Amino acid sequence: PTLLLYQEYSDVAINREIQRQQGPEPGGEEEGLGEATPPENLSPTSSFRSSRGSAFSLWQDIPDVRSSGMLDSFSNEERKLQEAKFELVTSEASYMRSLAIAVDHFMLSRELGECLGAQERQWLFSKLPDVKDVGERFLQDLEQRLEEDILRFDVCDIVLAHCPALRRVYLPYVTNQAYQEQTYQRLLQENPRFSSILARLEEHPICQRLPLTSFLILPFQRITRLKMLVENILKRTTPGSRDEDTATKAFNELKKIIKECNSSVQSMKRTEELIHLNKKIHFEGKIFPLISQSRWLVKHGELCEVDTQTMSISGSKLKLPTRPVYLHLFNDCLLLSKKKDTWKFVVFVHAKIGELKVKDISQKLQGISGYIFHLQLCEGQLLKHQILLKARTESEKQRWITAMVPSDPEMSGDQIIENGDLSQVQCMKSYQAVEHDELTLEKADVLQVKNITSDGWVEGIRLSDGERGWFPKTYVEEITSRSARMRNLREKNRIKCATQKLEEEFL
Known part of the structure; x- marks a missing residue:
């Protein structure tokens, strides 16, 4: 069978996961083994080959497992546990195959290298070779374990042992992702040589019609997928066993790495966003230091303020004069402003987030159509400002209300x-x-x-x-x-x- 690249392999695996999570449980608690079976040609790896050199997509299909005569002594749950572990190994092999193309075919291409500056190359490929080196050592340990004991192998202790190395390379790679995307887009627009060389490289059969971007995003996808694979193993381990203990530790470490990656990406974006907003937001006669380590933007946008002073009735319809008002909601405060021109906002009132009172009144106002809510901005116990706001859609109204009254x-x-x-x-x-x-x-x-x-x-x-x-x-x-x-x-x-x-x- 042809060896699949990780991009296609993970598609098949995820679709299988979808079927499992949506399907009822046949025969009550027990699910049959059939539903976990990938299609026959799903063979992403040369990682586990019999002496005859064919690769296997399922643990139970490996000749050594078949011929051991032990398969029947495994319960359904034990089989599913071994399949879940085997999937972690085969998918890692498939991932390494795709990463090798990213490094050897794209990054090390002499032609591509010649049309990139050193900084551009750094931003575009970041620490990809390091990610590949760490992955290769990880895969080597997994495959060795498989060779040692094909019937009762464990993988979670190996995952756990490799977590520090994974963190060391994934954190900088993922954090660089924003620069990677910007650099890629800029090169496409401004460097015609880059786009023509890239197009030629992407047409090579080795890429199986996949673009460079699908290779660059792999580490980001793999670390989250790895957590899911360990989670699947954890779900199938015996409660209270040593296996459960190791799987839980590995799962927690991966969760921490992903959380760190996400918050590193987030804090970079948040700081850039505040610096950008600080140039645009002006306060009427007040000094308000907008940039702070602990502040970030939660939601912003334009709504219509209903002018209650000049409301009038024509026929049986209530006429609602409105004027635009712009909202910047941060995690700790809300700013209401008027737009001066396309890029400048002048704040006329602000309040801390804990001192907002929001009431949905769309249903309550007879004769008024539209998605309206009432907002009060207080200072201590005192009402500082109140305003009727009208959204364009039901979801816009609901989302503003939810954002202003955050749940714990x-x-x-x-x-x-x-x-x-x-x-x-x-x-x-x-x-x-x-x-x-x-x-x-x-x-x-x-x-x-x-x-x-x-x-x-x-x-x-x-x-x-x-x-x-x-x-x-x-x-x-x-x-x-x-x-x-x-x-x-x-x-x-x-x-x-x-x-x-x-x-x-x-x-």
């Missing part, structure tokens, strides 16, 4: 389990957040639904990490099987309990 982040993760069988959706195609209050979704993410607006936006909490945010309804599908929903909650709970147990032991 400590709570939201726990709300998931407490409320039992609530509506769940699953992401069917990945979504990139556009605004600050949106959630970036990866295919196969499962979310519990908090809110759905009439114009097709959903507010949800992701089960795997408790992150909360908005996304378009068209990117997700409802999980209609109750037993699938309950299993998704049980699995989340299982991981939460294992993690808590580990933390308590640590303390």
